[in-house]
Amino acid sequence: RKEEYVLAIRARTELDNSELNKHDTERLKQIWSLVRPRKPKSPLPPGWKKLDVAALKQIYEDQVRPDIDRPNDKHWIKWNRPTLVTEIHLWHAQVMETAEPEDLFSETPLCSKCRIPMCVRTNRVTKTDFLGCVRFPLCRETLPLTYNGMHTKHVIEDLQKNEKEEKDLKEREMMAGYRKAVPKLTRSLPVSTEQRGESSDGSWAVTGPQPVDETQDEGEGPNLYNTNISREELEMVMELRKSKEHAEK
Ligand SMILES: [Zn+2]
Incomplete structure (x- = not known):
């Protein structure tokens, strides 16, 4: 056991x-x-098989019939209890088989x-x-139990989502040849789900068209966005930085 x-x-x-x-x-x-x-949650009330004929007909009419796409012609009106139970049961079994398990x-x-x-x-x-x-x-x-009034579970989910986005972004930058030392994130709680670009000297640049979130700037530490820069300019800066690094070696 x-x-x-x-x-x-x-x-x-x-x-x-x-x-x-x-x-x-x-x-x-x-x-x-x-x-x-x-188990997935059943769409039927518990003990539905014990319901009377009228209630079973109602279930068939409201839930089963529209779902199996049969004509709304009251074809069930003369069905007896066993027929209703069988029809509903077959539908229910199929619904439960294809349903997602509950989170x-x-x-x-x-x-x-x-x-x-x-x-x-x-x-x-x-x-x-x-x-x-x-x-x-x-x-x-x-x-x-909560973080800043938010359910801890949701905070963690947001964090994980953010981390994944940071990772994806980093990977994309690597692919594009922007090899940079990215400082470890010090942010401990998620404030937004936007993707961010990051540069090694602490100034921020966005690597693609990106909406500007002005509300982020106040009281959130350093200004995270340098929005007055185009992609071409960014690439130039990156090139300059690279050649400078070479020269220093
Ligand atoms: Zn444990």
Whole structure:
């Protein structure tokens, strides 16, 4: 029983056998409940097979008939209960088969170490809620419930999206021959999802047509955009810089 949990959890997290075997079966059960695949949400009310004929006809008329593209000619009006149940059941089975599983991690972010959705806990002293790892005390990862009033999960998703965009942009620049030492990002929270170009001396340039966001300039540290520069000018600057670097060597 315990081994089954270990195997199943291992397949869906970053954890190995030895790490998982430190937990008892109860805790493994709890972890499994957080990482197991979820069934898609059914479009029908629970226990719909027990509904009366009128209600079943309504379901057929409102949900099934438009979805399977049959004429709205009340062809179901004389159907009996078993026929209705069969028709709805067949449709339902197909819907469930093609439906996307529900977002497994819809409520909380993943523990960055274990890749398990975190749990909401309450600090015993301050009575404030925070996110903690279900493997506590073996894993002591925590996160605040919110960042600047935003759900932490959404902040993390934005961050990841930004990081990916920065990476993509960097790759594009590399491809274009703009080999630059890009300073490590110091920004810790996402403020925008725009793509940015970056240069090694701290001045900023955008490598393509880019909308200017004036609101970014105030109180956000250094001016991030040098918008008075065209692509051609930028390329010239890059060339100049390159030849200067050569000369210095
Ligand atoms: Zn953890």
